[in-house]
Amino acid sequence: MRGKLLLVEDQAYFRKGLRKMIDENATGWSVIGEAENGEEALALIAEETPDLILTDIRMPGMDGIAFAERVRKEGLDSELIILTGYEDFAYAQAAVRFGALDFLLKPCNEAMLLEVLEKAYRKYQEKLVRREQLLAEERGREDASLRAALLRLPYHGPKTNMESLTLGRAVTFAFVDSYFPNDKPYRAEDLGLLQFAVANIIAEHACRQGTDGRIVAVEYDRYAIVHEEDGQTEWRSAAASSITRYLGLSVTLVAAGVIGRFADLPDLYEKSCGAGEIERTRHRPSAVPGQIGDASASCDAKVKECQLVLTIALASGDPDRLRHSLEERVARIADQSLEEAKLEALALAIATKTVSLQSFQIAQDDRLFGERISRLQGIRSVKEASEWADGAASRFLQAARQWREQNNHNVIARLQGYLEQHYPKSCTLNEMAEQYHMSPAYLSKLFKKETGENYSAYLTKVRINKAALLLANTDMKVFEIASAxxxxxxxYFTNVFRMLHRMSPSDYRKQSR
Structure with a gap:
């Protein structure tokens, strides 16, 4: 996952040089815009909301300090790196009070630039993970309020928040007959794992059907799914069948209708509890968690965090980084209790399954996945849980490797075709690397190997050749052709054209006619 970077520098030549170094290296950043001064930058920020701003200290009009102050006054969360000369360094330090992350002395070389950008990217990753954690905490509070409302208990938080989550949406209730059927060797310690597996299977089927929503554990064996109403019913029976097939549990899903008023929720729940005279065992195992749905919610948060970490590692295009991220996830299992170890392993497996589908368009065989979950439930030691998780990680790494090999096949030919059609667009190395799921450094190396040219030189040649055709065959003005x-x-276009053709665009036009 690349961060968005804005360059603010009044010297065009230096700004272009910075952009070239960023585009041609695996910095983790995509340049989303350039500005010559603070006012231009503020206008771009309003449109693009960059994660990082690299700004000069000395600019016409609004200087870097005043610009940094405006950024903070407007409540923007962007990190700031200040470009400054030696003579301005003491002055530039005033930007610290506006949260400047670092300083970069001009003139700077590539190594200096990459060092500060790497530092900024680590901070960006930490911020993403923290943001995901805060969202998970907020979701947990919302789930607790929704659960309390369904059970006619007091709840915290404004009613308007709950209404925005529920009004006009449909609600389905799921009832588990028993987590401990006679033909399954499940133990009380497996409850958290089973709860999460049930919730995940239901959510996955609802998502496949396009009924985007959320699932909340109301009681230890009862769930509420608040979702969009689209008249589809197949996902409910499919979810129940999958739970029976994978877990050996019997589950009933009841469509309770559309929520007209938030106050109607407990009535809908109680009515659904009696729908079809559903009879279920009310046996509660001794190891039921203190808070209903705690284990399930905890595992859900683990899945989302793991998905984010894997997505960031994949976006870097660095296989070693991806492997290291997975090794860290597996290693943490060794220090946990058996119940926590199994939940952590399941979270890793579900995260890799989801990312495989999203990033590689590779869908795991549901039958095999179900069999693996069944094996996990039978595990009786932390070591076994760790080995099970390591298997899930290895399968994901293999899928990533196969996808990368297949994707690299003829990728340069496809990229060249793309550039022939889209050369007027930005087409930076970073953007192309992200599009083809590689690191910029790897794509640059591959491009050089296949074509004998570096990427930026090739793109420049394509653009200038197109410009030459327009100069020879149209009456477009030079600035219009440059833009085209x-x-x-x-x-800048004129200088580049002159370097390639040894003459100005105007002279080329005269010579061609």
């Missing part, structure tokens, strides 16, 4: 082939600055 991807250059915002006509003067």
């Amino acid at each position: 082939v991807g250059y915002d600055d006509p003067n």
Whole structure:
């Protein structure tokens, strides 16, 4: 997952040089815009909301300090790196009070730039993980309020928040007959694992059907699914069948209708509890968690965190980084209790399954996945749980490797075709690397190997050749042609054209006619 970076520098040549170094290296950042001064930058920030701003200290109009102050006053969360000369360094330190992350002395070389960008990217990753944790905490509070409302208990939080989550949406209730059927060797310690597995299977089927929603454990064997109403019913029976097939549990799903008023929720729940004269055992095992749904909610948070970490590692295009991320997830299992170890292992497996589908378009065989979950439930030691998780990690790494090998096949030919059609667009190495799921460094190396040219030189040649055709065959003005082939600055375009053709665009036009 790349961060969005904004360059603010009044010297066009230096700004272009910075962008070139960023685009051609695996920095984790995509340049989403350039500005010559603070006012221009503020306008771009309003449109793009960058995660990082690299700004000069000395600019016409609003200088870097005043710009940093405006960024903070407007409540923007973007990190700031200040570009400064030696003579301005003491002045630049005033930006610390506005939260400047670091300083970069001009003139800077590539190594200096990459060092501060790497530091900024680590901070960005930490912020993403923390943001996901805060969202999980907020979701947990909302789930607790929804659960309390369904059970006619007092709840905390404004009613308006709960209404926005529920009004006009449909609700389905799921009832588990028993987590401990006679033909399954489940133990009380497996309850958290079983709860999460049931909730995940239901959520996955609802998501496949496009009925985007959320699932909440109301009681230890009862769930509420608040979702969009689209008239589809197949996902309910499919979810029940999958739970029986994978877990050997019997589950009934009841469509309770659309929520017209938040106050109607407990009535809908109680009515559904009696729908079809459903009879269920009310046996509660001794190891029921103190808070209903705690284990399930905890595992759900683990899944989301793991998905984020894996997505970031994949976006970096670095296989070693991906492997290290997975090894860390598996290693943490060794220090946990058996119940926690199994939940952690299941969270890892579900996260890798989801990311495989999203990133590689590889769907795991549901039957095999169900069999693996059944094996996990039978595990009786932390060591076995760790080995089970290691197997899930290894399968994901293998899928990533196969996908990368297949994707790399003829990727340069496909990229060249893309550039022929989209050369007026930005088409930076970073953007192309993200599009083809590689690191910029790897794509650059592969491109050089296949074509004998570096990427930026090739893109420049494509653009200038297109410009030459327009100069020879149209009456478009030079600045119009510059814009048409991807250059915002006509003067910069003229300099590049002159380097390749040994003459100005105007002279080329005269010679061609």
